[in-house]
Amino acid sequence: MYAFDIKRPSKLKKARKILKKNEGAQVLGGGQTLIPTLKQRLAAPSALVSLARIDELKGIRQKGDELIIGAASTHEEVAADGTIAALSSLAGGIGDPAVRARGTIGGSLANNDPSACYPAAALGLCATIVTNKRKISADEFFTGLFETALRDGEIIKAVNFPIPEAAAYEKFDQPASRFALVGVFVSQCKGDVRVAVTGASEDGVFRWADAEAALAENFNPAALEGLSVDPAGMIADIHGSPEYRAHLIGVMAKRAVAAAG
Amino acid sequence: MPADGTANGGIGAATKRREDVRFLTGKGNYTDDINMRGQAYVVFVRSQVAHGVLNGVDTADASAMPGVIRVFTGADFAEVGGVPCGWCVTDKHGEPMQEPKHPVLAEGKVRYVGDAIAAVVAETESQARDAAEAVAVDIEELPAVVDMKAALVEGSTKVHDDLGSNLCYDWGFVEENKDAVEQAMFSAAHVTTLELVNNRLIANALEPRVAIGDYNSAAGDSTLYTTSQNPHVIRLLMGAFVLGIPEHKLRVVAPDVGGGFGSKIFHYAEEAFCTFAAKALNMPVKWTAQRSESFITDAHGRDHVTKIELALDEDNNFTAVRTETYANMGAYLSTFAPSVPTWLHGTLMAGNYKTPVIYVNVKAVFTNTVPVDAYRGAGRPEASFQLERVIDKAARELGVDPIALRRHNFITEFPYATPVAVEYDTGDYNATMDKLEEIGDLSGFEARRAASAEKGLLRGLGVNCYIEACGIAPSSLVGQLGARAGLYESATVRVNATGGLVVMTGSHSHGQGHETAFPQVVADMIGIDASMVEIVHGDTANTPMGMGTYGSRSLAVGGSAMVKATEKIIAKAKKIAAHLMEAADSDIELKDGQFSVAGTDKSVAWGDVTLAAYVPHNYPLEEIEPGLEETAFYDPANFTYPAGAYACEVEVDPETGKVSIASFAAADDFGNIVNPMIVDGQVHGGIGQGIGQALLEHAVYDEDGQLLSGSFMDYAMPRADDVPFYTVDHSCQTPCTHNPLGVKGCGEAGAIGSPPAVVNAVVDALQRAGHDITHIDMPLSPSRVWSAINS
Numbered sequence A: 001m002y003a004f005d006i007k008r009p010s011k012l013k014k015a016r017k018i019l020k021k022n023e024g025a026q027v028l029g030g031g032q033t034l035i036p037t038l039k040q041r042l043a044a045p046s047a048l049v050s051l052a053r054i055d056e057l058k059g060i061r062q063k064g065d066e067l068i069i070g071a072a073s074t075h076e077e078v079a080a081d082g083t084i085a086a087l088s089s090l091a092g093g094i095g096d097p098a099v100r101a102r103g104t105i106g107g108s109l110a111n112n113d114p115s116a117c118y119p120a121a122a123l124g125l126c127a128t129i130v131t132n133k134r135k136i137s138a139d140e141f142f143t144g145l146f147e148t149a150l151r152d153g154e155i156i157k158a159v160n161f162p163i164p165e166a167a168a169y170e171k172f173d174q175p176a177s178r179f180a181l182v183g184v185f186v187s188q189c190k191g192d193v194r195v196a197v198t199g200a201s202e203d204g205v206f207r208w209a210d211a212e213a214a215l216a217e218n219f220n221p222a223a224l225e226g227l228s229v230d231p232a233g234m235i236a237d238i239h240g241s242p243e244y245r246a247h248l249i250g251v252m253a254k255r256a257v258a259a260a261g
Numbered sequence B: 001m002p003a004d005g006t007a008n009g010g011i012g013a014a015t016k017r018r019e020d021v022r023f024l025t026g027k028g029n030y031t032d033d034i035n036m037r038g039q040a041y042v043v044f045v046r047s048q049v050a051h052g053v054l055n056g057v058d059t060a061d062a063s064a065m066p067g068v069i070r071v072f073t074g075a076d077f078a079e080v081g082g083v084p085c086g087w088c089v090t091d092k093h094g095e096p097m098q099e100p101k102h103p104v105l106a107e108g109k110v111r112y113v114g115d116a117i118a119a120v121v122a123e124t125e126s127q128a129r130d131a132a133e134a135v136a137v138d139i140e141e142l143p144a145v146v147d148m149k150a151a152l153v154e155g156s157t158k159v160h161d162d163l164g165s166n167l168c169y170d171w172g173f174v175e176e177n178k179d180a181v182e183q184a185m186f187s188a189a190h191v192t193t194l195e196l197v198n199n200r201l202i203a204n205a206l207e208p209r210v211a212i213g214d215y216n217s218a219a220g221d222s223t224l225y226t227t228s229q230n231p232h233v234i235r236l237l238m239g240a241f242v243l244g245i246p247e248h249k250l251r252v253v254a255p256d257v258g259g260g261f262g263s264k265i266f267h268y269a270e271e272a273f274c275t276f277a278a279k280a281l282n283m284p285v286k287w288t289a290q291r292s293e294s295f296i297t298d299a300h301g302r303d304h305v306t307k308i309e310l311a312l313d314e315d316n317n318f319t320a321v322r323t324e325t326y327a328n329m330g331a332y333l334s335t336f337a338p339s340v341p342t343w344l345h346g347t348l349m350a351g352n353y354k355t356p357v358i359y360v361n362v363k364a365v366f367t368n369t370v371p372v373d374a375y376r377g378a379g380r381p382e383a384s385f386q387l388e389r390v391i392d393k394a395a396r397e398l399g400v401d402p403i404a405l406r407r408h409n410f411i412t413e414f415p416y417a418t419p420v421a422v423e424y425d426t427g428d429y430n431a432t433m434d435k436l437e438e439i440g441d442l443s444g445f446e447a448r449r450a451a452s453a454e455k456g457l458l459r460g461l462g463v464n465c466y467i468e469a470c471g472i473a474p475s476s477l478v479g480q481l482g483a484r485a486g487l488y489e490s491a492t493v494r495v496n497a498t499g500g501l502v503v504m505t506g507s508h509s510h511g512q513g514h515e516t517a518f519p520q521v522v523a524d525m526i527g528i529d530a531s532m533v534e535i536v537h538g539d540t541a542n543t544p545m546g547m548g549t550y551g552s553r554s555l556a557v558g559g560s561a562m563v564k565a566t567e568k569i570i571a572k573a574k575k576i577a578a579h580l581m582e583a584a585d586s587d588i589e590l591k592d593g594q595f596s597v598a599g600t601d602k603s604v605a606w607g608d609v610t611l612a613a614y615v616p617h618n619y620p621l622e623e624i625e626p627g628l629e630e631t632a633f634y635d636p637a638n639f640t641y642p643a644g645a646y647a648c649e650v651e652v653d654p655e656t657g658k659v660s661i662a663s664f665a666a667a668d669d670f671g672n673i674v675n676p677m678i679v680d681g682q683v684h685g686g687i688g689q690g691i692g693q694a695l696l697e698h699a700v701y702d703e704d705g706q707l708l709s710g711s712f713m714d715y716a717m718p719r720a721d722d723v724p725f726y727t728v729d730h731s732c733q734t735p736c737t738h739n740p741l742g743v744k745g746c747g748e749a750g751a752i753g754s755p756p757a758v759v760n761a762v763v764d765a766l767q768r769a770g771h772d773i774t775h776i777d778m779p780l781s782p783s784r785v786w787s788a789i790n791s
């Protein structure tokens, strides 16, 4: 770790100010990605601005047919909520209790790890990412590996999830990290069917259009019979070939539909 | 003594581990907990490339950085010896192995990712780390030698330019049997052949390695605090071969050690560095490995590529075994590396079976990877895995029951001299197999298989046996085999005036529970409560010269030394008691801590005698000296041969290839048992590691010699939910015939016996489902199993 300052403001405005003033300052959510990065000396922010004490970023509440989750909500808090069962079970399947007690939904989405779980939920439910500046649809938010539509210094305030009629997330663990080797989130929301896939693609989370079309006709695992994903562009590493990942997408999608139905 | 955890019982009591109070309440004293006044910190600059010419190391910028005390490079160690190898293997032509120098800091070349190039000593750890980044290293990269077979091709890049090739040795065993084996293969009714890989592993002890060097300039004494399984061995190797410090001027302390699994047996360059630098700078110098550093500097394990052939006659008798193995040594020879694929592996190739002739060929190869050395089981898991896999394959090819084929070929008469140079003293392999069939409810398998099938899962049953050679070993024998050390063990038993005992042992506990089990042995002999006995280990200053802990040797060898020393104590105490009761020595009996005169009601208590020894007012001073302290060294007459039978049931998800362990049963024969609970724990841990090897763990290098599984993000350690509740049994006991306790050792059994059980089970599941799959290399990860199903 390199030396850095730590600031712990209690107002979002203050956090913004600090970020503006300090070039090289960075937002700290739960630190479950950022702190290991710092420990390995892979990043050298001049200061960390912790969001942990900002009340505006906390809390989970239902507003109409939306669930609004403060960006600083921990995985543990989302897991305990239960309003959207698929989302809670996804959060409860992230890492271990220590990670879930610290890691936040805002941090996970901002980081956009290609193997992370939350991006699949955000895309699979067409969530809206609310920042200090604007609202960004999940369809616009994820722009590539570890890349998002967030601008420098932009802070996620909350994530708004439409409450679906049916949804489920199926994750196949990478054996070592237990991040998603492949994770598939399916949902049915106001007649719209979504299938979002994480862990598999070299471009990060994506929607499986063929599956969405088939399931829109018939929301049943059988509808996915015969569909396959092109292995081109899938990740190859010591845990699985592109072919294996492409195959797992089909298996996980079917299981998710079965679990949602 | 009651056999529960509450009493401090003797031999056979399941006493709870007293050391766990300290470990579980944060009161352990690990090397990193030790901080010396005025200590400096060292950070090593390590090679990021696998192979290259070291053109220069510029330390000027780093030396000028805040807090930096000195930056060392290879040139500073020009006058110092290399890190030695403790075992010289002789090849099949009678020539000694090729043995490159292993400098403390790289000289001229870097040979693996992680090779230490320079060392920055600074006032704080973070200053040292900052300065380490400022050391400018000029390396001209060379092609990396990674694949063992390619490394042996004529004209391959050489890891060591001064050696003739990348071949460390080409070992044939037993060379005289080679023709007979050839003949048996030729005339066999059936030969089963299997090619397999024993995957490279990283021990990943919970506690990373740490070393602190300290120098007392007034006395000229050096002290090394280190995470070691054998402080005396480190003192000898480092003192005599690297730094030239005589043993009376060098103390090595290995306090609480958080797991070793073999990886902390070896003498590492960092230990020599800290000891050297402490003297050069006249201040304590401390190094604590980071986890990512452990991945690329702790010796790795296994990494064998093998072809095995098993010949059978028309009655399914095994008639010959032949193997050809490539064993990875890595870039340098770690302390015991050469012995692992040879004497710890070839000698076990008979397994539990009456195979009349066996020939084992091993080619040890240098590559641009981390040095490879002993890892829990060391050579014996590799032997067991090949043999039990090929037997399983043979049974399937011949259409016979794998258990029946094994039973048909079991050794049943003991002692039994194998064709691979060892003599098994005792055993009863049918008994452990019977026990396994019972505790594993093997006859109920079909019903369980049907239940799994209901869930869409393929269930398989894998069974195997294992034998190991523990309690390493008779010194005279290992000397002939190339060991550069003896392998006895020592104990000093010191009785205090008020009757309590301190036992100083040369063995070392790093998770084995010695502090609990050893007192049970000594207390049992005297008939006192085990809480009256304390164990001291881990410091060369206050323990007799011993060889440490590995190879499941501590109770069999170290415990035997304790028995010998305690026998001397009892003999002397009886003389004192005889004097106190005015009787003849030969009439004195010791029972439950009371000395009595046979046939009378006269008695004196243990405490009366010990007090008399130190307050010798009424004492036979003309006959014996005051005091009650004895030392014994015990050199075993033979190895011990624990054996057992294991059964694993797996469920394979055919859609994803994921394997889950449904059940695991182990029937072991460890001879006599001192503490059954500790034995259970050792077996559980061993099986967990074996399941890790079979399903999860793999150290993977790419063709450039980069370690792809260099963190826990990619190196899969087994976790609690990867392993089942085990069914273990050690009631089959054929006591060892040549040590006084009749014990055999249990530390490695689980890791040796479990990988073939898991793989046999997966192959079984897939074959039952109609797949023509005869083998899958470990780890049987979901992607590998899925690929096998779909190829």
Ligand SMILES: Cc1cc2nc3c(=O)[nH]c(=O)nc-3n(C[C@H](O)[C@H](O)[C@H](O)COP(=O)(O)OP(=O)(O)OC[C@H]3O[C@@H](n4cnc5c(N)ncnc54)[C@H](O)[C@@H]3O)c2cc1C
Pocket (backbone or CB within 6 Å): A026, A027, A028, A029, A030, A031, A032, A033, A034, A035, A051, A071, A072, A093, A094, A095, A096, A099, A102, A103, A104, A105, A106, A107, A108, A110, A111, A113, A115, A116, A117, A118, A154, A155, A156, A157, A177, A178, A179, A180
């Ligand atoms: C052992 C382990 C296992 C894990 N397993 C999983 C898993 O199975 N699945 C999974 O999905 N994840 C997993 N994770 C990652 C975990 O979910 C992290 O918590 C998460 O990715 C990052 O969230 P954080 O709050 O910790 O963010 P931090 O680490 O604090 O920050 C991450 C990045 O996001 C930025 N950031 C944080 N909050 C905001 C915000 N509100 N607005 C804008 N930018 C912000 C930071 O500046 C930083 O760049 C695991 C992590 C660990 C350590």
